[in-house]
Amino acid sequence: MDGIFARLPNELVQEVFVHAAAADTQTALALAQVASWVNALVEPLIYDTIVLPTSKAVKSFVTTLAHKPAGFAPSRVRHLGVFALGPVDAIDRAIDACKGVESLACGFSLPGYHSVRGSTAVQSLACPREQHLLGLACRDGWDIGLVSPTITHLRIHLSSEQNARLASLSKPDADPDANPGADDFGWGHLASLTALTHLAVVFRPSPSCPATAVLKPIMALLAQTGPAP
Secondary structure, X not given: OOHHHHHOOHHHHHHHHHHHHHHOHXXXXXXXXXXXXXXXXXXXXXXXXXXXXXXXXXXXXXXXXXXXOOOHHHHHOOEEEEOOOOOHHHHHHHHXXXXXXXXXXXXXXXXXXXXXHOOHHHHOOOOOOEEEEOHHHHOOOXXXXXXXXXXXXXXXXXXXXXXXXXXXXXXXXXXXXXXXXXXXXXXXXXXXXXXXXXXXXXXXXOOOOOHHHHXXXXXXXXXXXXXXX
């Protein structure tokens, strides 16, 4: 190795590469091409957090993993975010391959995914602690089976349509039992997540759906689960 790096101790060169790779993904990818020992050094950083924003990215990631050892993705990928509309089969393969993730962000239609692939891949994750249901994930409802039972931190984003539904359910004279779709959000099912300690519900308040509207189902959920230890 030429230049200033040739005069530095190997340990210091490694520290420089690790810091540079951790600061910028493109730098990490460039460093991975320098030499095999540098690739081994920065590759864990490249795959620690994987964000797949497009269908092309999902398919490319699945293709890349097909050329890696079987234990590569489970041991390297700690955080996975999928925000592509599809293809559903490729999304399922990506989730199934990354069984060791600590956090999973879902930005695709959960009902659409569930109807094609079920919930096996999510339920087979080793021990995720954090899951985010973002964007399109909850727009048309969601299934509790698509939340891992080991989740301690769950974030749910409600769509504008769900905001309107939430507003109607929050009215003092509302009768949720009179409408079979009253639990569109799966509030009651959240009680089955016995490891859950933190719940964040993100929605856009409006005059018809104030911030207090979300309190009613959350208070009902707390009543089911009992006081926190």
